[in-house]
Amino acid sequence: MKKLCLVLLLPMAISxxxxxxxxxxxxxxxxxGKPLKFVYDPKGGSLYQxxxxxxxxxxxxxxxxxxxxxxxxxxxxxxxxGEFTPKDSTNLAVLMFSAGDVKDDHPSGxxxxxxxxxxxxxxxxxxxxxxxxGSERAFAKIKTDLPKALMFYKxxxxxxxxxxxxxxxxxxxxxxxxxxxxxxxxxxxTITLYNKLSPxxxxxxxxxxxxxxxxxxxxxxxxxxxIKTKYPRGRYALSSSLAEIRAxxxxxxxxxxxxxxxxxxxLDINKDADAAKVAPVFSGMGIAFLMVNNYQKVEFYIDxxxxxxxxxxxxxSFCRNKETIKSNLPFYAKISKTSLELVEKAxxxxxxxxxxxxxxxxxYLTSNYIMYGAVYAxxxxxxxxxxxxxxLMEDVVTKDDFSSLATNMSYVELLVKNGxxxxxxAYAERMVRAGQTNEKLEKILKSLYAENVNFASRYGDLExxxxxxxNADFVKKMINIPAPTxxxxxxxxxxxxxxxxxxxxxxIDYWATWCGPCIQSFPGMQMAVEKYKNDPNVVxxxxxxxxxxxxxxxxxxDWMLANxxxxxxxxxxxxxxxxxxxxxxxxxxxxxxxxxxxxxxANGNIRFKIAGFDGTPEATVKELDIMIDLAKARVGx
Numbered sequence: 001m002k003k004l005c006l007v008l009l010l011p012m013a014i015s016x017x018x019x020x021x022x023x024x025x026x027x028x029x030x031x032x033g034k035p036l037k038f039v040y041d042p043k044g045g046s047l048y049q050x051x052x053x054x055x056x057x058x059x060x061x062x063x064x065x066x067x068x069x070x071x072x073x074x075x076x077x078x079x080x081x082g083e084f085t086p087k088d089s090t091n092l093a094v095l096m097f098s099a100g101d102v103k104d105d106h107p108s109g110x111x112x113x114x115x116x117x118x119x120x121x122x123x124x125x126x127x128x129x130x131x132x133x134g135s136e137r138a139f140a141k142i143k144t145d146l147p148k149a150l151m152f153y154k155x156x157x158x159x160x161x162x163x164x165x166x167x168x169x170x171x172x173x174x175x176x177x178x179x180x181x182x183x184x185x186x187x188x189x190t191i192t193l194y195n196k197l198s199p200x201x202x203x204x205x206x207x208x209x210x211x212x213x214x215x216x217x218x219x220x221x222x223x224x225x226x227i228k229t230k231y232p233r234g235r236y237a238l239s240s241s242l243a244e245i246r247a248x249x250x251x252x253x254x255x256x257x258x259x260x261x262x263x264x265x266x267l268d269i270n271k272d273a274d275a276a277k278v279a280p281v282f283s284g285m286g287i288a289f290l291m292v293n294n295y296q297k298v299e300f301y302i303d304x305x306x307x308x309x310x311x312x313x314x315x316x317s318f319c320r321n322k323e324t325i326k327s328n329l330p331f332y333a334k335i336s337k338t339s340l341e342l343v344e345k346a347x348x349x350x351x352x353x354x355x356x357x358x359x360x361x362x363x364y365l366t367s368n369y370i371m372y373g374a375v376y377a378x379x380x381x382x383x384x385x386x387x388x389x390x391x392l393m394e395d396v397v398t399k400d401d402f403s404s405l406a407t408n409m410s411y412v413e414l415l416v417k418n419g420x421x422x423x424x425x426a427y428a429e430r431m432v433r434a435g436q437t438n439e440k441l442e443k444i445l446k447s448l449y450a451e452n453v454n455f456a457s458r459y460g461d462l463e464x465x466x467x468x469x470x471n472a473d474f475v476k477k478m479i480n481i482p483a484p485t486x487x488x489x490x491x492x493x494x495x496x497x498x499x500x501x502x503x504x505x506x507x508i509d510y511w512a513t514w515c516g517p518c519i520q521s522f523p524g525m526q527m528a529v530e531k532y533k534n535d536p537n538v539v540x541x542x543x544x545x546x547x548x549x550x551x552x553x554x555x556x557x558d559w560m561l562a563n564x565x566x567x568x569x570x571x572x573x574x575x576x577x578x579x580x581x582x583x584x585x586x587x588x589x590x591x592x593x594x595x596x597x598x599x600x601x602a603n604g605n606i607r608f609k610i611a612g613f614d615g616t617p618e619a620t621v622k623e624l625d626i627m628i629d630l631a632k633a634r635v636g637x
């Protein structure tokens with residue numbers, strides 16, 4: 001009966017659509033805190049006819065305050081029905097649909113405002129502007145539309161003047177991004193108005209922020225100095241003092257200055273509310289005292305950090321060097337074990353708002369458990385607790401589902417230490433067959449074979465199986481999608497046009513200098529560049545993106561100069577004019593994380609998209625060989 005009523009109500013509902021796929025909300029003006037039904041029709045979109053569709057809702061109360069609601073979908077004919085109940089404080093709900101790794105990429109997105117007494121709440125109108133600035137692109141691929149965003153901001157300010165008081169500087173920022181001449185005029189007019197008000201710290205801070213938007217550094221610095229002078233115990237003064245502490249190198253100097261700040265601002269570090277005000281210095285304090293082996297103070301300051309996952313990450317990072325932990329095994333064993341306990345405790349908490357779903361949060365915790373568990377097993381190994389270390393690693397590799405070379409290597413080594421040679425040999429052979437190998441594993445495996453076994457022949461057979469398996473796996477991963485064209489400048493200032501490379505196989509690698517996995521993949525990428533340097537039909541392009549420094553080009557050039565072994569053709573992705581926080585080409589390729597590599601065939605079609613890195617240089621080259629060969633062979637198919 002409910003399904004029938006839902007269909008009968010369709011003519012009264014609001015439908016969000018500019019593409020073929022649609023979402024229809026029921027009722028048309030949903031009330032805060034009351035159940036909301038919807039119908040999703042995927043026809044014409046990326047999810048059409050895919051199985052196992054899922055829906056997650058991001059319910060926003062205001063910018064930065066949101067919750068995630070997984071919604072069960074019920075298929076009714078060709079469409080899907082869902083229902084959820086938002087909180088009383090929810091002002092806007094954004095829906096994201098997916099099937100495995102494939103997401104619905106409707107550029108207008110699916111969202112609804114919430115109403116009170118038949119009228120959209122002012123905050124819901126503001127949030128419609130907020131998502132139009134691209135602020136939720138990581139969740140739903142809603143196209144950035146600054147004119148639309150500014151229109152909604154104005155409507156929200158008219159409906160509730162208090163919103164203008166809070167968010168007007170944000171409006172001016174996007175206005176300046178859209179039109180620098182008009183925007184700067186508005187900013188200077190607003191600064192004049194602020195100057196006529198009483199010079200509160202809040203008003204002065206807003207003034208400094210506006211000068212920063214138009215890049216008037218002298219005026220920005222002058223206003224901040226005035227704030228510090230007029231409000232020596234204010235928010236900015238405290239923030240400046242904490243920055244001083246972070247800049248100090250020696251642990252004792254840091255602690256001395258922290259105690260001075262606590263006295264100056266009448267704060268008690270043992271009170272949670274006061275500790276929260278100086279929280280930005282705790283991790284640096286803990287690290288500084290670790291450097292001088294003051295373990296009691298390491299724990300004192302790290303334990304002041306509110307986030308369990310931040311504490312876990314720091315504690316585990318302290319225990320990765322086996323030589324270091326020998327200096328105080330009881331301490332390192334304690335904090336390494338604590339890192340795992342903190343992850344387990346975090347499972348009992350509600351997921352932070354920036355996660356798309358509860359499942360995503362729990363997956364993240366599992367990945368942390370795998371990393372920190374491998375580290376703790378290493379500590380137990382150093383302590384001589386081989387059996388305990390092995391038991392933990394068995395749990396770790398099970399949770400890791402055989403995916404990490406480093407984790408699997410540690411497991412094989414512990415099997416050997418515990419005298420389980422047959423199990424070690426079987427597991428090591430499995431690794432080789434899966435393409436997870438390096439010189440160290442080869443040596444371990446050779447030592448596990450009987451002397452009368454022809455190891456070279458046996459190992460060669462395993463590698464052949466690995467190549468066959470990988471080839472079959474990559475055939476399954478093949479796609480055939482037109483590659484978005486672009487023209488970008490490289491570090492020499494030369495324009496590189498993808499369209500001009502048609503007829504060649506092009507490997508694109510998206511990266512940034514701050515990206516650890518990107519850099520870890522570079523030795524293998526350099527080996528591949530060297531291998532194909534004499535093949536005129538294979539081109540490698542390394543596109544630097546998500547690099548947000550003002551002097552980005554200088555940063556990238558300096559990094560390449562410091563690493564001359566990499567002979568890459570590095571291109572610089574363009575920042576989007578309408579939204580400098582976004583990058584043009586990487587958005588066209590729908591990349592949300594790096595490293596991500598694309599293999600484009602001679603017809604200009606994407607044949608492979610590979611995200612992340614965890615392997616060896618040799619494995620990287622082999623995988624590229626397979627993908628390049630398949631891309632060449634499948635042209636026109």
